[in-house]
Amino acid sequence: MRSRSASTCGAASVPAEAATTNRAWRRTRRPQGQPTRGKTAMNRLRRVDNFLLLYDTPLIRRADGAFAGAFFVDLGYGAEPFTTLESAERLRRANPALRVLGVEIDPARVAAAQPYADDITCFRLGGFNLPLLAAQGESVRAVRAFNVLRQYEESDVAGAYAELAHHVLPGGLLVEGTSDPLGRLWVANVLRRQAGATWTAEALVFSTNFRQPFDPAAFQAVLPKNSIHRMAPGEPIHALMEQWKAAAQRTLPERAWGERRWFAAAAHALHAAGARVDLRRRWLGRGYLVVNVMRNA
Incomplete structure (x- = not known):
């Protein structure tokens, strides 16, 4: 000390x-x-x-x-x-x-x-x-x-x-x-x-500790200020969230093996849909969805 x-x-x-x-x-x-x-x-x-x-x-x-x-x-x-x-x-x-x-x-x-x-x-x-x-x-x-x-x-x-x-x-x-x-x-x-x-x-990073059911929609309430007011059709953040919700629905059967397994499966489906998701286990296994954006702020 x-x-x-x-x-x-x-x-x-x-x-x-x-x-x-x-x-x-x-x-x-x-x-x-x-x-x-x-x-x-x-x-x-x-x-x-x-x-x-x-x-x-x-x-x-x-x-x-x-x-x-x-x-x-x-x-x-x-x-x-x-x-x-x-x-x-x-x-x-x-x-x-x-x-x-x-x-x-x-x-x-x-x-x-x-x-x-x-x-x-x-x-x-x-x-x-x-x-x-x-x-x-x-x-x-x-x-x-x-x-x-x-x-x-x-x-x-x-x-x-x-x-x-x-x-x-x-x-x-x-x-x-x-x-x-x-x-x-x-x-x-x-x-x-x-x-x-x-x-x-x-x-853009989404984090969950899996102590609540996995639901992409739940993250909308904690979007940063420059994103939360752009949750409207035509905006990139809206498109990303809608894609993630759809990916979660497509992979719903994975939930039988737990929320963590479903979270990872949905991330892979989101990546397949075109989102630039980092699929490394170091992120998904710990409850982090890391979306690469690479643009000037």
Whole structure:
């Protein structure tokens, strides 16, 4: 157990040097965003952490150049810092020196989290304009933003993505999505930071822990903000969901061997119908449907 007595993470509020030297903070010192409802169950995002470790372990372990001290950021951790602390524990199995930053726009939540800070676990006041200490050369390797953007207008999503891109190193990741209250079901966009502070969308990921009957329609309630309002004929996400429902119906007899078997069979049928589904067992056997999208965000 690391000592909690002396944190080297810096102030919880926005430092003056970051406000004047960081590109995003020159635009405004005020944290950009809105407070979330803050209700987060223990282990709600465990499967997101597990996905990230499977998806890009080298990114979590990377220690060259600016990545040597680069943060994993938990954006909008809520009223309690559970998700940040849980992620720190899981991800440090791959990289014991990983720096983790929990960011909240509510000052009271940031203050309440300070007793849990240590030399590589930080909690700071901020929003999409992440509170990095530019004078100390701080950088970010990955951002997880879950259950954050669903409360915004769809038109706000692109701006939030653009703001975050200014803080993430080229080659870094943004995992942005929505989960149900217990994390049993979730859907996330996975984006890769490119040169020029832009994102390339790599995947749309659907996750289930199989503790409820498999039903593609159930995922519609947790689609990310930039997808949920496009569930209409003619939209790609609508076509994908309809194809998945049809694939599940065609493979319904597989349910006799369990939900996991049916989930995998439906994924293969969806792939056969033209969707770019990653059919590796490392995904399907664990309840992840990874749809490759590869487009500029």
